[in-house]
Amino acid sequence: MTRCAALCAVLFFAGGCAPTGSVATPTPTESVTGHSPHQTTAENRFVVPAGWTVRVEGPATIVTAPEGDSHIALVDLEAKDADEAVSTAWRIYDPQASWKLVNTTDAADENGWTKRRSYSYDIPPNLKRQIAAGARWANDMWTVVIYDMNQAVAEKRLAQVALLLDELLPRGYERESFAAKKARPLTPERLAELERWVEESRTKLKIVGVSVGIVENGKVVLAKGFGEKTLGDGDAPDADTMYMVASNTKALTTLMLAKLVDEGKFGWETKAKSLLPSFKLGSPETTDKVLVEHLICACTGMPRQDFEWLMEFEGVTPADALEVLGTMQPTSDFGELFQYSNPMAAAAGFIGGHVAYPDRELGAAYDEAMRTLVFEPLGMTATTFDYAKAQSGNSTGPYAPDINDEPAQAAMDVNYSIIPVRPAGAAWSNVTDMLKYIQFELDEGVLPNGERYLARETLMERRKPFVTIGKHATYGMGLMVDNEWDVEVVHHGGDLIGY
DSSP: OOTTTTHHHTTOOOOOOOOOOOOOOOOOOEOOOSSSEEOOOOOOOOEEEEEEEEETTEEEEEETTTTSEEEEEEEEESSHHHHHHHHHHHHOOOOOOEEEEEEEEOOOOBBBBBBEEEEEOOOGGGOOOEEEEEEEEEETTTEEEEEEEEHHHHHHHHHHHHHHHHHHHHOOOOOOOOOTTTOOOOOOOOOHHHHHHHHHHHHHTOOOOOEEEEETTTTEEEEEEEEOSSTTTTOOOOOTTTTOOOOOGHHHHHHHHHHHHHHSSSTTSSBBHHHOOTTOOOHHHHHHBBGGGTTTSSSSSOOOHHHHHSSSOOOOOOOOOOOOHOOOOOOOEEEEEEEOOOOHHHHHHHHHHHHHOOTSSSHHHHHHHHHIIIIIIHOSSOSOOOOOHSSSSBBBEEEEEOSSSSSEOOOOOGGGGGGGGGGTTEEEEEEHHHHHHHHHHHHBOOOOOOOOSSSSHHHTTSSSSSSSEEETTTESSSEEEEESSSSEEEEOOOTTTTO
């Protein structure tokens, strides 16, 4: 379910405009045809996404999505603290707003901003809106962002929102660049400092347990756990403790697809329906357009629609999940917007499994294809889709903040919902196994014994940009490539309940 948490990350945001007391003279609304650099009234830089409009009303710069009902207001002002700044910004943006504050959360300094704080509100579910605020400080002034978006628009335009907020930088600030800089070796002293930082961060963020691994120059230099596996028992996790890796499963799934491409079973540009005739989307025309590479690129315009599998999963089979996919239609053109689709990723894995083991049920075929084509060749002996096996021994449970922001055991039952769409996020693994996967990516398809298991070109095709996420990142096939710091970082993430 990666990108479920993306909005939460975005909302530790920045903002812009001018000091209170400015004359509230609205400017004409400006339409933007392409991504357009702009400034707030305090000369903080940001980018207006293509198709959005922007207007200035006194100290507020208001950016509106093409649908017309979703807005991001950037307000620069003077105030004694973040709380006063946010309160004032709301009066400027919407004097009638009276949302009940639920929580405030402080965040570390970032991109030239300090004193960052986000604000969450009690929003009636039937309103179907995402509403939040955030404040931060730079150049002797508070900058507030008010986020007021229709839920469907917010999900559809998540990448454009990220573009706007990621590029919201204080006047005069320039990002640090790591281009041409050589990484310092991880000496024992530096590793000890890193371990200290992990434990301090875990404690401050109230994380029950975490395991961390690092490979450097082909060797594992750190693989250990911090905190507790079970809340309150003092039993520490380690490198072999099992966790749900959630949407990190997607990159593993595309390794299986890549191996089948290498074996000549199909190509990245093979039509999906030719491999699994039961695969279909909401219309024959849309179905006919989908190639294998489109299934897991988040680039087809297929909306997220996670509630289908989250809320109705008891007794559901992979075939049932794919049948539901046939009721969905894209809400944007191929390649136009980043829209994350777990059901489409599931189809990718099930189609690959079906090609590898055509006589088996879709789920069983996928499981066997992952075991024989990915987990066993890479030496990932613990990684599994078997929930009972994963939780039977050295395993940590799901934990999440309670209503008082204290760690508490989370509900595990909902995590079984991903099983019918498991190529999108149902794998369990540990640091020991995931470092083997990481090393395989770093070695570009070569196994530890020196054997080439996957052609470099096939492996790297998974990193090809299909759609942009913000200004610096692109999404490939189950992998993101980020150049924000002028060095290429290939990554993915994952989250399920408590993981």
